[in-house]
Amino acid sequence: MAGPDNSFVPRALTEQELRSRRARNIAVGLAIGALVALFYAVTIVKLGPGILRTPL
Amino acid sequence: MSFATDGDAIARSQAGYSTAEPRDFLALLKPRVMSLVVFTALAGLLIAPNHVHPVVAVASLLAIAVGAGASGALNMWYDADIDALMTRTKTRPVPAGRVTPTEALAFGLILAVMSTLTLGVVANLLAGALLAFTILFYAIVYTMWLKRSTPQNIVIGGAAGALPPVVAYAAATGTIGVESLVLFAIIFIWTPPHFWALALVKSDEYGRAGVPMMPNVKGPARTRLEILLYTLVLAPVGALPWLMGFASAAYGVVAVVGGAAMLACAASVYRVREGDAANRIAMRMFFVSIFYLFALFAALVVENSLPPLLAIWK
Structure with missing residues (x-):
């Protein structure tokens, strides 16, 4: 049975591949940023600002 | 310097190189279905008898929307073969070759897990569990089983599309009213x-x-x-x-x-x-x-x- 072809020949990314990768990276970054902001806001709402004044 | 490999789409995907644009991944979420889900879920949230903080409400709706999108991505991953045969669906990202099946599957699974966990944490466990059930019902019961096996496919499978108001109501109240x-x-x-x-x-x-x-x-x-x-x-x-x-x-x-x-x-x-x-x-x-x-x-x-x-x- 033939297995996967592992004889890859490395090459430089094409312009289109670089462009689409950059666009995907920006989209992932924005999504993660939005998620962080969302979790921060929900934490403040659910626990209240008093969480910042909790004695150590 | 970046390197890639020649070969088919799967080989490119395994090597980490893809030409998929963010809009292709957005299309995997079935935005039009997602907007209907958000709308019906909003109604479920608003008829709840108790007040929900707007931030929690928005976060819950977002999680439900992403969960619906995950269902869409998993559906497009599994149905790429039949989507390619119909004019209405042949331009979808997977049959059109813009996104590989592996990318669509990974995207759908990650969003499914993230959305259910987020709803469980932001709202409550019942809502998170209901969202997980909805995604699994759509992806497995409807897409993988009923759709290709019985003319009652959309009758029973319709339950997945009908659940968002129930999920949203549960997010607001912790119960199924x-x-x-x-x-x-x-x-x-x-x-x-x-x-x-x-x-x-x-x-x-x-x-x-x-x-x-x-x-x-x-x-x-x-x-x-x-x-x-x-x-x-x-x-x-x-x-x-x-x-x-x-x-x-x-x-x-x-x-x-x-x-x-x-x-x-x-x-x-x-x-x-x-x-x-x-x-x-x-x-x-x-x-x-x-x-x-x-x-x-x-x-x-x-x-x-x-x-x-x-x-x-x-």
Whole structure:
């Protein structure tokens, strides 16, 4: 049975591949940023600002 | 310096190189279905008797929307072979070759896990569990099992599309209230006549793809009869929120007028069976059904988000 072809020949990314990768990276970054902001806001709402004044 | 490999799409994907754009991943989420899910979920959230903080409400709706998107991505991953055979779906990212099946699967799974966990943390565990059930039901029970095996596919599978208001209500209250089950019933009973109206017109395409829709398996006559029967049940069920007292008389007017319009369309679909007129009437039924569902839920959203108007209407 033939297995996967592992004889890859490395090459430089094409312009289109670089462009689409950059666009995907920006989209992932924005999504993660939005998620962080969302979790921060929900934490403040659910626990209240008093969480910042909790004695150590 | 970056390197990639030649070979097929899967090899490129394994090597980490892809030409997929963010908009292709957005298309995997089925944005139009997602917007309907958000709208019906918003109604479920607003009819809840208790107040929900706006931030928690937005976060919950976002999680439900992403969960719906995950279902869409998993559906497109699994159905790429039949999507490629139908004009309506052949330009989707996977059959068009813009996103590899592996990318679509990974995207869907990650979003499914993230959305259910987020809803579980932000709202409550019941809501998170219901969202997980909805995604699994759509991806496994409908997409992988029912869709290719029975003409009742969209009847039973319609439960997945009907659950978002129940999930949202649970996010607000921590329970499954009878009000949310009524909204579930409306969408559940609305789904068959809506999709069968389209299937009557597109039966050739479904047949070519081997999807056993009602017109292909039981024939157009039986489909027209079932559309009429489901609509006869749908019209009174659509008025239940008013009859049960958790929607205003204004909603009642929308439901009665909308239900009458749906019945008129269904009767025309049943009566006119030949030629272009039959197709035209079936497509009218399809679009009227979209407007009907939108009108019902818009009425609920408006009267529950605008209390002054509610006071006037009641």
